[in-house]
Amino acid sequence: MQLAFDLAQKSLAKEGEELCGDTVEVLRRPDEIMVALSDGLGSGVKAGILSTMTVKLASTLLSRGLPLDDVMATINQTLPVCKERGLAYATLAVLAAEADGETRLLVNDSPQALLLRDGELLEPPFSQTIVGEKQIQQSQFQLQEGDLLFLFSDGVTHAGVGGVLELGWGMGGLRYYLEKKASSRLEPEQWAHEILDIVNILYQGKPGDDATVVVLRARSPRSMMLLSGPPEDEELDGELCNRLRGFPGQRVIAGGATGNMVARQWNERLVTQMNYEDPTVPPKATLAGAHLVTEGILTLNKVIDRLRLVLSGENIPPKEDGASCLARELLRTEEIHFIIGTALNPAYRSLQSAVAYPTRQQAITELSRLLTRLGKQTTVEWY
Amino acid sequence: MITVEICIGTACHLMGSEEIFTALEELPPKLKSKIVIRGTSCLGGCDRGPVVRINNQTYYRVTPSELKAVLKKLGGEDS
Numbered sequence: 001m002q003l004a005f006d007l008a009q010k011s012l013a014k015e016g017e018e019l020c021g022d023t024v025e026v027l028r029r030p031d032e033i034m035v036a037l038s039d040g041l042g043s044g045v046k047a048g049i050l051s052t053m054t055v056k057l058a059s060t061l062l063s064r065g066l067p068l069d070d071v072m073a074t075i076n077q078t079l080p081v082c083k084e085r086g087l088a089y090a091t092l093a094v095l096a097a098e099a100d101g102e103t104r105l106l107v108n109d110s111p112q113a114l115l116l117r118d119g120e121l122l123e124p125p126f127s128q129t130i131v132g133e134k135q136i137q138q139s140q141f142q143l144q145e146g147d148l149l150f151l152f153s154d155g156v157t158h159a160g161v162g163g164v165l166e167l168g169w170g171m172g173g174l175r176y177y178l179e180k181k182a183s184s185r186l187e188p189e190q191w192a193h194e195i196l197d198i199v200n201i202l203y204q205g206k207p208g209d210d211a212t213v214v215v216l217r218a219r220s221p222r223s224m225m226l227l228s229g230p231p232e233d234e235e236l237d238g239e240l241c242n243r244l245r246g247f248p249g250q251r252v253i254a255g256g257a258t259g260n261m262v263a264r265q266w267n268e269r270l271v272t273q274m275n276y277e278d279p280t281v282p283p284k285a286t287l288a289g290a291h292l293v294t295e296g297i298l299t300l301n302k303v304i305d306r307l308r309l310v311l312s313g314e315n316i317p318p319k320e321d322g323a324s325c326l327a328r329e330l331l332r333t334e335e336i337h338f339i340i341g342t343a344l345n346p347a348y349r350s351l352q353s354a355v356a357y358p359t360r361q362q363a364i365t366e367l368s369r370l371l372t373r374l375g376k377q378t379t380v381e382w383y
Numbered sequence: 384m385i386t387v388e389i390c391i392g393t394a395c396h397l398m399g400s401e402e403i404f405t406a407l408e409e410l411p412p413k414l415k416s417k418i419v420i421r422g423t424s425c426l427g428g429c430d431r432g433p434v435v436r437i438n439n440q441t442y443y444r445v446t447p448s449e450l451k452a453v454l455k456k457l458g459g460e461d462s
Contacts, residue, residue: 256392256393257424257425259424260424270424272422272423272424274391274404274421276401276404282391282393282400283391283422285422285424295392298393345394345429346430347394347430348393
């Protein structure tokens with residue numbers, strides 16, 4: 001069975017530091033995801049530079065198709081070692097998971113990765129290997145649908161050290177916590193958020209180290225059809241709405257007039273909500289047969305903002321506004337078919353020039369470009 | 384009961400429909416209890432937003448103060 005992957009990451013900077021010394025780099029291809037997590041020695045700017053240098057080097061080598069072992073060996077031979085402590089300046093964990101589930105993980109001085117499968121917490125089987133004169137932990141295993149794989153920096157396992165817990169909660173405490181929560185159906189973002197919340201509590205709100213968690217979920221691939229804008233030729237209304245109705249994957253509508261058109265064609269009722277969780281995003285609506293209905297041009301432009309956040313290594317805000325919901329759905333989908341109507345609402349012309357918003361065509365073109373960068377396959381049809 | 388439907392379409396949103404919702408939240412509880420508030424998709428007045436429909440009568444370019452005045456009158460609280 002083919003798999004697709006969702007990924008969430010979250011970091012906590014050491015108390016008093018603005019920058020986190022841990023860095024995560026994600027590389028997505030249609031049939032593979034690669035993740036590099038590095039923890040720079042110390043904290044703050046210096047640690048941030050060291051870890052960024054390490055993951056950038058790793059991701060550049062990975063993007064050029066170098067095998068994981070060679071990446072690790074190159075980094076071990078390239079990065080300097082601290083003379084005082086005799087340690088490498090940064091740790092590194094590199095993960096590569098393929099669409100067929102085949103997964104490899106190389107860990108150099110980072111805490112052990114954990115795997116949550118069917119409510120049971122497991123350790124990916126690992127062996128020690130020598131890569132570039134350094135002993136590395138190596139895992140090779142098969143990911144299955146529903147699996148959650150966790151990577152951590154040592155700021156997570158050390159949480160509480162010298163404070164509420166003499167030696168910190170350690171791997172044992174972390175495992176205990178994950179086992180307790182194993183049955184909860186949390187999204188990867190929620191997992192990352194909750195784990196770091198606990199870590200912060202154990203540090204009594206004053207983290208003694210940078211802490212990072214990466215959560216990877218394997219699931220079956222999904223497809224989406226997104227209809228936005230009525231077609232220029234009204235006679236095509238029925239055809240487009242029928243195509244949306246017959247689509248086997250996620251059916252999404254972005255646009256008030258589009259929602260009205262589909263409701264009319266499907267003979268269903270469009271019910272708008274009144275929730276302004278984000279005042280800059282108009283509320284969502286519901287329509288039987290559609291998985292998500294949002295406003296059009298403003299929401300699409302906010303989705304672009306949220307996807308740019310993801311590309312810069314951040315998560316989508318845990319909000320339920322139309323743009324956050326649509327951005328999350330797009331990230332959880334591998335194939336996206338945009339069906340875009342080009343009929344113009346004359347009233348929008350003056351508004352668009354007044355608020356300087358990109359047109360629907362510009363927004364969809366940019367959205368499609370960003371999604372391609374995120375490893376998605378997109379098609380766009382204009383009507 | 385007074386039914387108030389507020390257009391949440393793109394143009395009305397840009398012209399301030401969210402402020403209309405906020406204004407309704409601030410109504411006196413007694414008057415508020417007489418009102419059913421609903422969001423609605425485009426009511427076809429995109430060039431004259433925000434558009435609000437009160438008991439099937441459509442109002443254009445509505446401001447929060449105008450809306451409050453209309454509702455107070457309909458709710459019998461016009462002094």
